[in-house]
Amino acid sequence: MRVERGASQILFGLLPGQTVDLEGRIWKVAKWSDPIVVTIDQETVRSVLLQAAFPWTQNDKDDGLAQQLRTRTPIEIVKLNEDRGVLVEPFPKQWRCKTCNRVTQQAPGDRCKCSAIKNWAQMQFVAFHGCGASKEPYIRRCPQHNAVAVRLPGTESARELFFYCPECPKFQQYGFPFQRCECTSDDNKNAQMSINVHRAGQVFSPQFAVVVNPPDPADAARARATGGGAKALEWVLNGMQESNPTAGRQTPAELIAALRQGFPGLSDETLNDMVQRAVDSGEMAASDTPPLDLPQAVLELAQEEALNLSSAVLTGRVRIREMVDAAGPPLRSLYEGRYLDAVAEARLASVDLLTNFPVATLAYGFTRGDSTPGESRLVTFKERGRTRAYASLARTEALLFQLDPVAIHRYLFAARCHLLTPSGDARNARIDILRNVTMPTPVQEDPQQLGRELLTVLHSYAHRTIRKLSTFAGIERDSLAEYLLPHHLSFVVYAVARGDFVLGGLQACFETNLHRVLEEIAEGESRCPLDPGCRSGGGACMACLHLGEPSCRWFNRFLDRSALFGRSGLLSL
Template identity: 40%
Template sequence: MRETRSPSQVLFSHLPAQTTDIKSRIWKVQSWLNPLTLRVDTDGVRQRLLSAIDPWRSHGNDNGLANQLHQGKTVEVVGVNPEQGVKVDAWPNVWRCQSCRRVTNFKGRCVCGNKTWVQLHFVGFHECGYLGEPFIPKCPEHSQVFVKHSSSSSVRDLEFACPICHRALQRGLGAGRPCPGCKQPGLTFNVHRAASVYTPHTFTMVNPARPEHLQALLADGGREKSLRWVLSEMQTGRPEKLAPTRQSMIDSFVQQGLPLAAAEAAVQSAIDAGAGHLDKPVDVLDISPLRREEAEATALEVALATYEGRRTASQLPGDPVGANLRAIYEDKYVPAVLRAGLIDVDHVDRFPILRGVFGYTRGGKPVGESRLVAYQGRQQSIRVYADTNETEALYLRLDPLRVAAWLHRRGLLKEAPTDPTKARIAIINAAEFPGRGDDVAVPTAGSAVLSLLHTYAHRFIRQLAVLAGVDRESLAEYLVPHHLGVFIYATPRGQFVLGGLQSVFETDLDRLLDLQVDAETRCPLDPGCDRSTGACLACLHVGEPSCSHYNKFLDRKTLFGSNGYLRKELS
């Protein structure tokens, strides 16, 4: 039997050890047949994986995956082979007669004469990764069993008895027994499609659709030049258009294979010959060495994400437009951007994103509290099932002066610089961003910036979904906290029509940003929500994989509290 599914459906609904419904039957995915190896930045994938599994590592539930990644174990990223697809088997092999409700492990003619059978849709599972068929005892005298109340989806309602002597045989399915896989207690039973049976876990990363984009950036000053570009408010289209510096020229020569000493000598010769602009001080040297590597890596991500071009709200209109739109751009867009605490908003129509699934959990516990089961590939490698797409995105850039002032008022930044570049550098130096699994008892500059940016992104997704009339799960975030930025992009697997973000950007951006500031700030579950975390399903949470931080580091008070970033009297 062959069925057709889109790559996105396969990625999220047909993963190894997952069950799925196809044509009124239940099937278990065995494997992806000869999956395709995707061209990715493997170092970037490794770093993104380490970040993604941090909640499990911090709880000791990552099954040693973090250590394997640090030790250099091979990581392979694969996509579905459209020619061969996915192998599935009919499972579980437990059938119920539709006429008399007898339960058996084989199909044929039932003793009642009926030939129509349906699968019992319950399975047993354990957090170690075990998945098994339920064991249902038969009458010791008549070797038969039937189920009462077969329409219930609750395991507790299941009663099994002998259809001949009506002897009661079992209630439920024996939850709490030792797991046949690891011999530990805690075997659980549920409907096969319940989230507690199989929860896949994902990560996203910027992945250039064409590797030559990354090579071009690295060959022309690379990370250091990308960092200077972001610090200068991305004033040129790409980092490569910035004037070269001494360090960027040295990096360029090293990338071309020249030894470091020879590269330094060549650049010095150029300076001595009159290329004095190469010897200007590089402002990124003001960044602490402890912070600079991450700042450069994330700046390179921004450069890759916008490599194919972007349009900036403050520079509209770029093309001839009608008088009404021109008036909106000139009179409303820039004031709305500034009022919303942003330095600018960019529209990226070819945002290159990789979405990967690195493992799953069973048990339905919060992220990090169940054992993570990672996928294995060829020769025991760490496997990531993924797809790559180019979608559209809005890049929101928080105002560095306003963020610095906000941190200073909270006592988390010694001083608030009045120069945007110096403000960005001060924030980078002060902010050590917590891992995804960290619990921060006392706010730091890093946790405050992350909470601010993350909360801002979730509120923006909710307002955008309302304005555009789409499901919020069709939108997702990609945070760049080192540079006070976040990409809000249309997920290829969602219902958001490509071009929808462009339409909002070109006609309704001012309305959207006004909603971000003026829309209801209270939660339906206040005062309870406000007194606890300040974020819940009713006000700020979004689903995975739309959220990149598992709905942690969220708090409405960062935006609208007594010292909130968007408080009107503080603007």
């Protein structure tokens, strides 16, 4: 049997171990035939999967994934081989005669004892366990006649199925009998299997992670090995003016970063001495900027985010100033006037169009049972002893928003009374924020106050932007997603790719209606329809700021309208 499906349909609906309806029958996916190995930067994959699997890791139910990632064991990433497709097999192998209701494991087409021919309906129920196992449910048969029939209740409840012998009235039973799993799971001492219809979310719930803007592995390794993170960080601190952030000669800061990457055991004193010797000998020019006085952990995170930003713009970036130079008189007036005014009024440093933004969706495992993250055991995909993730790679359009660092610094310094150093300079404002911030994780319960407030204003701004953009761009809200770069006060709104097709709504909005979007963000209605309840309950709800799970990877946490509006809000200062 050959059935045509798109690559994205297969990723979301035809993963190994998953059941699917095809051509009027039920099948289970055995494997992807000869999938193609995809090279994605393993450091990026490691970071994303550790975050995605955290709810299972903290409950010790992650199938050893976190330990594997921390020891830097590679994850095999594969995509669909469209010439070979997916191999499926009939499942469950149980059929009911629609004439007499007898249940059998015969292949469809065989004659039933009631003389009906080719009148079989496949049973839809599956026995499953949290360990990942699934099989046909055990059905007792009449011990005297070795036969069984079933009367369907008209619902999908397995408990209401009535089994009986079609030959005698002695054998009758409601529901399926107890069925033990063959695993040695600690989750259930009896290892009892549950039974449900094959389409139920409890039977198979795939778990996905989105790797946004994955860099080319060779480029990423080369950048890290040569201290490219330091160069990228300097590029961000200076306002991202250059088109190529990695160009130019290596600086002392970059050499220190490269040496630290290659020789992690060297002390800072030794590293500085080596660099100074290179400068004194004339082999390297002295830096014209003082070294960054940042905690090492923050410096590494800031450099990694800067590398992510640089890889995003290298794939294609359009800036407003470039549109000014290329536009005719009517549009030039629009871009120079209302566009730049709207950017400033919205407390932004810039808005750029990313024309070729890469997004990789990874299916890294599944659960059976409770689909709440961390409740059931996570089962990772494995092939020949190696952990595998199934991927769909796409290029899409995106908008990069950079908040004005001076405005953010003023917001944190004045409105939130944080002890930052007063600054009217963008570079110094960025450095001062980096020096004092500890950014929270998506699930952290007691984060640093400055990190929480900075993330809250950035995240709230991103959600408000998505909700406004969806209207102007003509794109469903759930078809837009966010990518936060909090250390650099930036976020990306990208269109969720559907196959190889990109609608172009964000580009059209950027070229014609950006000023209206920004005006609506800064000056549009800021009240919530559910106020005052929403305001007293945290200032964010489904009616004003919340987004669906595909759009928000931060679980709708760190959101508050008061961070944007009101007497102390960013857009009110």
